[in-house]
Amino acid sequence: MWDYTDKVRDHFLNPRNAGPMDDPTVVGEVGSLACGDALKLFLKIDDTGRITDATFQTFGCASAIASSSVLTELLKGKTVDEAAAITNKEIAMELGGLPREKMHCSVMGQEALESALKRFRGELEPLVKPEGEIVCKCFGVTDVQIRRAITENDLTTVEEITDYTKAGGGCGECVLDLERILAETRGTEPAKPKPAAPKRKLTNLQRMQLVTKVIDEEIRPSLKKDRGDIELLDIEGAKVLVSMRGACSGCPSSQLTIKELVQRRLRDAVDPDIIVEEVRS
Amino acid sequence: MTVIYLDNNATTRVAPEVLEAMLPFLREAYGNASSMHGFGGNVGKFISEARERTAQGLGCSPEEIIFTSCGTESDNTAIFSAVRSQPEKRHVVTTRVEHPAVLNVASHLEIAGYEVTHLKVDELGRLDVQELEDSLRPDTALVSIMHANNENGVIFPLERIAEIVKSRGILLHTDAVQTVGKLPIDLQKLAVDFLALSAHKVHGPKGMGALFVRRGVPFRPFMLGGHQEKGRRAGTENVAGIVALGKAMEMAAAGIDEENSRVKALRDRLEQGIMDTVPDVRRNGDPESRLPNTTSLAFKYIEGESILLMLDQHGICASSGSACTSGSLEPSHVLRAMGVPFTFAHGSIRFSLSRYTTDEEIDLVLRELPGIVSRLRAMSPFTGNDETAAGCAC
Numbered sequence: 001m002w003d004y005t006d007k008v009r010d011h012f013l014n015p016r017n018a019g020p021m022d023d024p025t026v027v028g029e030v031g032s033l034a035c036g037d038a039l040k041l042f043l044k045i046d047d048t049g050r051i052t053d054a055t056f057q058t059f060g061c062a063s064a065i066a067s068s069s070v071l072t073e074l075l076k077g078k079t080v081d082e083a084a085a086i087t088n089k090e091i092a093m094e095l096g097g098l099p100r101e102k103m104h105c106s107v108m109g110q111e112a113l114e115s116a117l118k119r120f121r122g123e124l125e126p127l128v129k130p131e132g133e134i135v136c137k138c139f140g141v142t143d144v145q146i147r148r149a150i151t152e153n154d155l156t157t158v159e160e161i162t163d164y165t166k167a168g169g170g171c172g173e174c175v176l177d178l179e180r181i182l183a184e185t186r187g188t189e190p191a192k193p194k195p196a197a198p199k200r201k202l203t204n205l206q207r208m209q210l211v212t213k214v215i216d217e218e219i220r221p222s223l224k225k226d227r228g229d230i231e232l233l234d235i236e237g238a239k240v241l242v243s244m245r246g247a248c249s250g251c252p253s254s255q256l257t258i259k260e261l262v263q264r265r266l267r268d269a270v271d272p273d274i275i276v277e278e279v280r281s
Numbered sequence: 282m283t284v285i286y287l288d289n290n291a292t293t294r295v296a297p298e299v300l301e302a303m304l305p306f307l308r309e310a311y312g313n314a315s316s317m318h319g320f321g322g323n324v325g326k327f328i329s330e331a332r333e334r335t336a337q338g339l340g341c342s343p344e345e346i347i348f349t350s351c352g353t354e355s356d357n358t359a360i361f362s363a364v365r366s367q368p369e370k371r372h373v374v375t376t377r378v379e380h381p382a383v384l385n386v387a388s389h390l391e392i393a394g395y396e397v398t399h400l401k402v403d404e405l406g407r408l409d410v411q412e413l414e415d416s417l418r419p420d421t422a423l424v425s426i427m428h429a430n431n432e433n434g435v436i437f438p439l440e441r442i443a444e445i446v447k448s449r450g451i452l453l454h455t456d457a458v459q460t461v462g463k464l465p466i467d468l469q470k471l472a473v474d475f476l477a478l479s480a481h482k483v484h485g486p487k488g489m490g491a492l493f494v495r496r497g498v499p500f501r502p503f504m505l506g507g508h509q510e511k512g513r514r515a516g517t518e519n520v521a522g523i524v525a526l527g528k529a530m531e532m533a534a535a536g537i538d539e540e541n542s543r544v545k546a547l548r549d550r551l552e553q554g555i556m557d558t559v560p561d562v563r564r565n566g567d568p569e570s571r572l573p574n575t576t577s578l579a580f581k582y583i584e585g586e587s588i589l590l591m592l593d594q595h596g597i598c599a600s601s602g603s604a605c606t607s608g609s610l611e612p613s614h615v616l617r618a619m620g621v622p623f624t625f626a627h628g629s630i631r632f633s634l635s636r637y638t639t640d641e642e643i644d645l646v647l648r649e650l651p652g653i654v655s656r657l658r659a660m661s662p663f664t665g666n667d668e669t670a671a672g673c674a675c
Contacts, residue, residue: 012587013590013591013594015660019659033623033627039662040662057661057662058660059582059584059663060584060587061584062586064584247505280368
């Protein structure tokens, strides 16, 4: 169960200003059923540009409803310019905080507000395409939304981007794009794989001796802890042929062991081009 | 506030009789069953009794029961044993709607170079037996298919599945965590090789499970260490848990048909009552072949966590297949596999009853739920507007 603050629970169970509004000045909409969250924000704005009433309709979880409710409370009495300064952080703070995984609910509030104010200013026609390119196809999140969430909330990881925008929370295919956008936005380089170990010019004999040494002294003792073993059968250039023994023989994870333990260690210690292959007896 | 517990597919209340049976082994009789002294060694006979009771509940021999720590361990043990005993076979068949205790092992096997066929289900959560038959190959090491689904309660035709799989000489494992204690199981007739169960689903304690391994089936232990369970599952015996499981199995087997009829009548009254009073509700799963205690209902236009939290205000415990309760962001893999439309999937609620569920509890749910749904729908931007609901930007 989520650890909601008393204020979140209160706004969820006793939502303020819930329901559609008759004759609103402007309506802001974000989200969709497929995304699992949607918010429709109704604003009444007087001739002086002051918000005199705000109501909402929300499809979503407790924190989505609470975020919508508290947003309407924050908006009442503010001028349009003052309202434009409200951020998702302010919505979350007003609720006494939200679980990290639910921060996207506060972002949804901010986005619905922006949608409404853009319409008020005539900057947004109904049903226009979202600004930017869709990065997360599962939840329809654009690069513009992601960059803004990173900047405004000082996000540093892809996991945080998912918490705040939902991007990356579905099939996960966009995770590499999220890493790239994170690095670009923060002005850092995307994490690169460690540079390969410098190639050592080894004779066949040296390579054979070194492979044997690493297997005998490092790999075999490690496998023996799990009652397994490995036998070095042959070395053909960079190809190392092995056979798994003991508990490793027939183990469903033997391919993992060969690639992640044996091959990786031999590449690090002997030659970065080494390929380890299992010979099944 | 009284708790109305309708989340029994998640876990069940420990039966008072079960608690009484296990307490001596947590108090005075705390010896290690493997000890040479009488104080410890004497508890061994209680383990034997519990093994017999468990076996009786399944219609198998006590020697075919291995005590484990949970259903997940039983599932893992069965699958790894099957593939390790046939290293030349590199194909496994399972379904898209298994519990993570099977699905995640299948993913692990795929990484390790196995080919895994995930069988589809239809919109009612039913398997296509012909698809299963077509998927079998000479190098199929194992078929792992749950007996009944934990989310929608749909029962798979295991006897027919066993006929097909065994006629091809392939090992068959079933995760029966949801059916043991709810459906009569006779392993003399049901030709599975491995069957996993969990004590806390049958009014026993958490942390206790068992695995049936048919006599003659090649077995490779998952837990290595001491000689417990004849070397098939190392680790000091959880005597209190084992005794509790034996008692729970004995109680489950007694009058199972009468109890199921009573629970099914309550479930049907709950389901029909909700469908009669709340518009736009859909049942997830096969109405015919499903567990007598389970109903999964999807409420259009609203989200599951909100329904659950409002039910919680009345002490009513249920669960949801929606995204927001799980920590994930998408509806459950079972609802997605069934192709439940988004308009419903996010608002799915599972009620699962037990032998302790009463008429009065069902009355209370029927009294409170319509108002909750109505309140949430009044707040939803999609209510009564299918066009808006369908207009998805994603």
